[in-house]
Amino acid sequence: MALRHAVLAALLDGELSGYQLAKAFDAGMANFWHALPQQLYSELAKLEREGLVAGREVVQETRPNKRLFTVTEAGFAELHRFAGAPSKPSFIRDDLMVKVAAADSIEAAELIGQLEERAAIATAKIELFEALLRKMRGELDEAEFLARGGRIGPYLTCLRGRQFEQGNLDWCIRAASVLRAREGADVQR
Amino acid sequence: MALRHAVLAALLDGELSGYQLAKAFDAGMANFWHALPQQLYSELAKLEREGLVAGREVVQETRPNKRLFTVTEAGFAELHRFAGAPSKPSFIRDDLMVKVAAADSIEAAELIGQLEERAAIATAKIELFEALLRKMRGELDEAEFLARGGRIGPYLTCLRGRQFEQGNLDWCIRAASVLRAREGADVQR
DNA sequence: TCATACATGTAACCCGTTACATGATTAC
DNA sequence: GTAATCATGTAACGGGTTACATGTATGA
Structure with a gap:
């Protein structure tokens, strides 16, 4: 709740x-x-x-x-x-992660396509969050704003959002490149 | 579903x-x-x-x-x-983020405590995931394993899990230190 | 003796998603 | 004309959480 x-x-x-x-x-x-x-x-x-x-x-x-x-x-x-009240730690719960977890029994091409699509979405979100951050801090630089600005709550959560999407992006690129390298390669089964 | x-x-x-x-x-x-x-x-x-x-x-x-x-x-x-099937992008949905978003009307000390608690949990999870990763790749190093190992699916998702927790950890530390610096400081309202 | 691990479920409730439903105004 | 924006809801369904329910075996 x-x-x-x-x-x-x-x-x-x-x-x-x-x-x-x-x-x-x-x-x-x-x-x-x-x-x-x-x-x-x-x-x-x-x-x-x-x-x-x-x-x-x-x-x-x-x-x-x-x-x-x-x-x-x-x-x-x-x-x-x-x-x-205590806050329970959260986890990711993402369909794409489920698919990657099953990567060994799923066609690689499909998965690579989805990872690239997700990477594009993450890139777009990062830009959006960055624009939001600029707007919130106005003319102050980040350190100034965090030290003395008003309403830093939303700013801090937005920082986490941007970092989360950066994590998605990096991971998607890496996972896709790993899968691409294995396609047709000599692999343990 | x-x-x-x-x-x-x-x-x-x-x-x-x-x-x-x-x-x-x-x-x-x-x-x-x-x-x-x-x-x-x-x-x-x-x-x-x-x-x-x-x-x-x-x-x-x-x-x-x-x-x-x-x-x-x-x-x-x-x-x-x-x-x-297409996979919908996920988001974080975390109580702690809601609390930080409301930081400006919540007692800082409470929030800082919760951020530190969460940082400790994240640290523990990172160690757990790292142990899991070592176990999965066995005697191979990571690049070797990803290139030629069997069952890389769970390995890739575990990498994302570790990275996610690292993100939590970094953010909690940063947010806590920002809030601590503002306590009693001269701040816009 | 007490806690932990093994082993499997049912029932009630709340929350989130999807689909349905309506209707005016403004900008292209 | 047509899409987007403003503006507010209801109903049905499915998934997730919490609480309830039971019983044996092992190890500290």
Whole structure:
């Protein structure tokens, strides 16, 4: 049960509608979480019922009306409680890893193709995260920003996201090259 | 629906009982997947019903009887089909990242403690994975093994697992030191 | 004697994903 | 015209986690 906390964390920057929250999850939270709009709408509804967020209706003329949500006192209290609870170590759980694990009984060409595709995705994400980091730190350099900037939380998680994707990229390239070298080569079975 | 494929991949090395499979998931698969025994038992039952694995009863005298499972022809076919399907990129989804994202409204000391704890766990996992890697490659060095060894699949995923934990470790240390430096310092709010 | 390893499951619940459903406005 | 953006949901399904349930054998 941690999506609720990710939502609370996302709302710390200011009040957001469900729709804006979905955007935020596609951008700033994307390094460590992902959620579809439906899930966010229903999670917001649940959080409101429990009094952890408060919504206020904003009437718009040209656009459909929307509801903006803020974290309540009870919401902050819940975040603090959450911060104190132990966090279970995470692992990767990736289809591509399962495929590589079975590499010895799967056609190499297929696998190599998928590894290259993933490498391309990782490259794109790295660029995206780097742009985000530049935007967050503004005119300060990284050391300055981390030492004295505001809201370093999202910056730190974005750093981890970038590093994670760099790890994906390096590994995909390496695994693909290993598999390519073995194709047709003389190998133990 | 990918646990089934992880199970099939794990069974490639030879026939295993549910219990042994649970061990295997705690060791060799641990770098990229985790599953509780209950889930494995029920997944094996499902796979057997669908004909993707075959179980054979082994009567034991001093121990309770057990059932050993092997991948069937249909199971291999399913693995090949799976290998051809697109794999969605994964992301981290970690409680600790949520906490760091909310760092600006959470007590730093708590967070630093959790980051250090996680760093210790990562260190332990790295050692574990390194031992596993040494065991898998036997007397060959890494380049030799990757070029000509048998069963490189698990080796490659274990490399990713080690690298992932190294990433966790580096990031935890960095994030903790950033937070420590800011404690009591003059910071934007 | 007590903890650990061996050995296998069932049941309930929550969370996440997929599919369905609607409808106006703005920019190309 | 057509795609993208704004805006909000419901329903069904499947997977993962937690709790429950049982029993033997070995080693400290």
